[in-house]
Amino acid sequence: MIELAQVTKSHGLRLVLDGFDLTIRSGERVVLSGPSGCGKTTVLRLIAGLLAPDQGTVSLNGQLASRDGRILIPPERRAIGYVFQDLALWPHLTVLENVEFPLKARGVDQKARSSQVSEMLSLVQLQSFAQAYPSSLSGGEQQRVAIARALVARPSFVLMDEPLSNLDEDLRTSLGNCILDLHKRLAFALVYVTHNRDEILQFDGRTIWLGKSKPKANAEL
Amino acid sequence: MGGLLSSKRFSLAAAIFVVVALALLPLAAMLARSFFVNGSISLDNYTETLGRARVWGLLLNSLALAGNTTLVAGTVGVGLAIGAVKSAIPFRSAIVSIFCLPLLFPPYVLANGWFQILGRQGLVSRWFGDPIAVVTSGLLFGLPGGVLVLSTALLPVVMLLSIASLSSVNPSLEDAARLSCGWSRVLKSVTLPLAQPGILLSLVLTFLLALGELSAPSFLRLDVFPIESFTQFTAFYNAGAATAAAFPFAAGALLLLLGVRKWTGAGDYHFRWTHSQSSSMSLGGFEPWIAAAVLTVAATTVILPCAALVHRGLSITAITTAWDRAADSMAWSLLYGALAATAITVFGFFLGYASQRRSIRGAGLISLLTLMLFALPGTLIGIGLVTGWNRPSLVWLYAGPATLIAGLVMQYAAIGERGIASTMAQVAPSLEEAAEIAGASWFRRVWVILVPLLRPSLLAVWLLAFVLCLRDTSLSLLLSPPGRDPLTARTMTLMANGSQELISALCLFSIVLPSIPVMLGVYASRSGRRL
Structure with a gap:
């Protein structure tokens, strides 16, 4: 379970979150939505441990992860998968190396690594692109590499920051279905950020609306 | 619009032609001349010069000096760059600024500063006695002293280029790795491989500059x-x-730069990305201690030798004598520096435009040419220009400062070309195209659209080129017109028989002279930003 309690966060002089509360249960599907600059990405970064709350707490599975400007559990020990808005695929690594990285960094042995990577690549239908570099892939293929990398270490929580925003409608629908399928199969909790109404309907989970001024606790759509 | 003789193509081709003719013709003439002895073709110059064991000894000395300098400057410079860009160490700007100070003055200033401390009549001798000073003097006038001086002098090259490379790594690529591993692995697997082209180039430049330093x-x-x-x-x-x-x-420099180009060309990554908020590397609460240690190193390697010069040279007698001996040379330095910097900026604009926009066939080779000229020893460029220009028909040109200014433009053309090209990359071609469609001529587009957009970059290029020209020594020694030599050449000449107080005072002039325009430039840029 992820729990954000009374979280306040500013970027410079701009107050982004003020006394924000959010609880996400295991296996749950949550859609975070709202206008640009309302703090959607900030919420994901706070959960991932890439940012610390100025005030308030972030807990993971009952364990205090960040509190009052301090990160108590670093990102690499939170077992979280993250699909960045710009995908953040490492351009100097192949598709296989990109997907393999989280396992390698966690010291998973070569045999287990190969089998997990190959299973994940087949789930996102990218086996034939294993040796390709990200820059040679289409937008949809890059998106799938980012998803595979986020899921390969079987995290309990997966955060997705507008991962489909740059795709055309057909591709967005089909990749959206792919994500939903993976969510069902792998049973992770999914926090999905979007401001697209079609995606909100497609993902059909608990939707949290972050208002422009002061996002308040569990303001559901 | 795209006609063969359009004013755009003509001006770009003319700028390229001038620099190529200025650079390659004298070097080609010099190379050709080296194969002639007494009017007939011969390899005697090469067999005699390269056949001497002493020459190979010198080559080994040079390689040892340049290699060790690169090792020290590279390790410290890259480390400092990582600290400056990725950590939250306090006083980062102050640390970077102190380490950058040696960029303002010629390396002999640092050498003389250390001489005032470690030399036989230096402060060490006064404080700890002669036996210790004999040892420290021996170290200073040997490889360790050379490495200390050159690595301090060239550290800004590694540090600034590494800072630029590390800053250009998309933070979300690091964040993506942070979800799986700690910062040390992120640096090893993501940050450094992506910043590698810039870091590698900085190391090669440092090696070549150390190799050619006179x-x-x-x-x-x-x-x-x-x-x-x-x-x-x-x-x-x-x-x-x-x-x-x-x-x-020259051959080594060209091969090394071609090697870097080939190596990094494969990693020419163009990938869509947006800047996200970057998280900084935690150093476990040791940040203040690390800052204190680094500031101590900066003070020891940069401030201490300068303070020793102040101690030795800042007296009314020394300053007055130095002023009497070198006031005119300071004026010449400023004049030559200003003329050369202006030419470098103007040529840099056209060369940078041509290489970034690929407006002319072969324009991609411009940056390689200018970079190679930057890395060549000034002595080689100077000898090339003397060989090429010292003819009866050109005596009117050769006798004046034109040869020196041409040499400075050749040596530092890369500053203009690279500086403008990197800023030009951020100016959308559509801005220019919109003016073209509206009917503006090429020169009007340059003057009304490009120059205003590139103004900060043009000013920065001018200032950097000006400072580099002020601190240049090799070209000044070889190409200064008689009686009109700049400060660096005058100081080097007076070093042979001037008093320590006089030389120290001249070194202080060498520090102050470029510092004033730099401070004015920094002040102007900050005021501009406030406005």
């Missing part, structure tokens, strides 16, 4: 190759032998 090794009496080349030319006026002694450097 002033500090000459002060420290190190037996290195550029001094041999310089001596062959100035003492014996043997251009052929000087060329034979210098061309291995």
